[in-house]
Amino acid sequence: MxxxxxxxxxxxxxxxxxxxxxxxxxxxxxxxxxxxxxxxxxxxxxxxxxxxxxxxxxxxxxxxxxxxxxxxxxxxxxxxxxxxxxxxxxxxxxxxxxxxxxxxxxxxxxxxxxxxxxxxxxxxxxxxxxxxxxxxxxxxxxxxxxxxxxxxxxxxxxxxxxxxxxxxxxxxxxxxxxxxxxxxxxSYENAVSGLRQILWGLFKKIVIADQCAIYVNEIFAHHHGLYGSTLVVGAILFAFQIYGDFSGYSDIALGTARLLGFDLLKNFNYPYFSRDIAEFWRRWHISLSSWFRDYLYIPLGGSNGGNWMRIRNTFIIFLVSGFWHGANWTFIVWGLLNALFIMPSIIFKTNRNNLNVVAADSLFPNFKEILMMGFTFALTVFAWIFFRADSVGDALAYIRRIFSFSLLKYPQKDVLWLVAVILFFMSIEWFGRKDNFAIEKIYLDKNRFFRWTFYYILIGAIIYFSGEEQVFIYFQF
Structure with missing residues (x-):
């Protein structure tokens, strides 16, 4: 179900x-x-x-x-x-x-x-x-x-x-x-909040994830004959597919539980606004990351014992995390890549630098924050290629094709309409980044007309894009 x-x-x-x-x-x-x-x-x-x-x-x-x-x-x-x-x-x-x-x-x-x-x-x-x-x-x-x-x-x-x-x-x-x-x-207030989070979760799943999946599936299945620029588009769309799919499920789960009077653990905290990989992993699949921290990383010695102990334990939890996701070498490579990406911050002890919300005191990020978020997102997208590919060989072939002269050609897939939808989605996420979920408080201070107009836009988009039921990605794990 x-x-x-x-x-x-x-x-x-x-x-x-x-x-x-x-x-x-x-x-x-x-x-x-x-x-x-x-x-x-x-x-x-x-x-x-x-x-x-x-x-x-x-x-x-x-x-x-x-x-x-x-x-x-x-x-x-x-x-x-x-x-x-x-x-x-x-x-x-x-x-x-x-x-x-x-x-x-x-x-x-x-x-x-x-x-x-x-x-x-x-x-x-x-x-x-x-x-x-x-x-x-x-x-x-x-x-x-x-x-x-x-x-x-x-x-x-x-x-x-x-x-x-x-x-x-x-x-x-x-x-x-x-x-x-x-x-x-x-609680009427909790019930309303739960319904809002369910609505946002359905929007993420049906409008973002499922629509990205149409292009992602086609691009990854035929990557050998596509331009490098098209493959870049496919990798980026998969990043939004898996985020919309999994965080959408979590939003629906948390909203449903709140309607029944329960408060579940927050699982996502706007991970694509992270300024480094360490921050990304504090914001992505939080319940799994914290589980490995408390029941594997700390029992192994945690950060005690110097850099060698920290490096060893970090590699262990990322490799185990990759293996937890599935019985395929692609997940192990994905975990290894994330361990490598996080190593500089572990070695130089900068992994706790970005604990606050990005641009906490301003409406928009500064130039440095934009560069940091862009670089972190690029590393994450690169690792996602292995997560999505059917085999390590396919992932390597996909990457080799990206770094070819065809990277300079115009993408073969027309996804401008989907890019516009994603920009709308990420704008809402950005303005709600200080809240438990993106639309927790949006338009609550406005009159009923603005609030319900926004709801109807989301509901209309969900109905318009609804089609065949798509299984959530993480059900396979």
């Missing part, structure tokens, strides 16, 4: 009404949300609902066993058991074929040909996300950051809450479980 589908437009109002009709009974509210979440997930493939429930049951039991352990050795046993089984399932479904094919290719290069057995299974939707939900929970219980949850319904809802189930944000038990366990009251 897609957020941008008719089925969700029917599903959510029903859940919303049932949920708030029982607002005096927390147990019923949580039960309704859990049933709705199970149904939502089963719409993808009901068979994988059993895998989700097994993962939930494993971590629920492990959390209690860890807390009740008589000594650290026993607690560590349950922690390791949970981590190994969870990562084992993730590795089996997501990475088995990758490792087998890579090993076979290695042996073939050594002159040995072997017959391999590949799996013909569908990757369970959202497995990377709900696995990380469970892992953070058992680790937090082990570290005594949170008490083990005894209520199975509440814990199950924490892992399977439908707005974030299939593509995040990756929530923490320390943040979401306390909200699940307290009575929620309907």
């Amino acid at each position: 897609l957020f941008n589908s008719l089925s969700f437009a029917i599903f959510f109002p029903i859940v919303f009404c049932l949920y708030w009709l029982t607002n005096r009974n927390l147990k019923w509210q949580n039960t309704i949300l859990l049933i709705a979440s199970c149904y939502f997930y089963s719409c993808w493939d009901w068979r994988f609902l059993f895998l989700l429930m097994f993962s939930i049951g494993l971590d629920y039991v492990s959390g209690i066993k860890i807390e009740n352990s008589k000594n650290n050795r026993e607690a560590k046993f349950w922690l390791v058991l949970s981590i190994v089984i969870n990562l084992g399932f993730l590795g089996f479904f997501k990475y088995y074929n990758f490792f087998i094919e890579s090993f076979s290719d290695f042996l073939l290069n050594m002159g040995l040909k072997v017959n391999i057995w590949l799996l013909n299974v569908i990757l369970p939707v959202g497995i990377s996300f709900y696995t990380f939900h469970g892992l953070s929970y058992v680790i937090d219980v082990y570290k005594k950051r949170i008490k083990a949850e005894r209520n199975f319904v509440d814990y199950s809802l924490f892992v399977s809450f439908f707005p974030l189930l299939v593509a995040g944000p990756i929530e923490r038990a320390t943040h979401l479980l306390p909200q699940i366990k307290v009575q929620r009251k309907f």
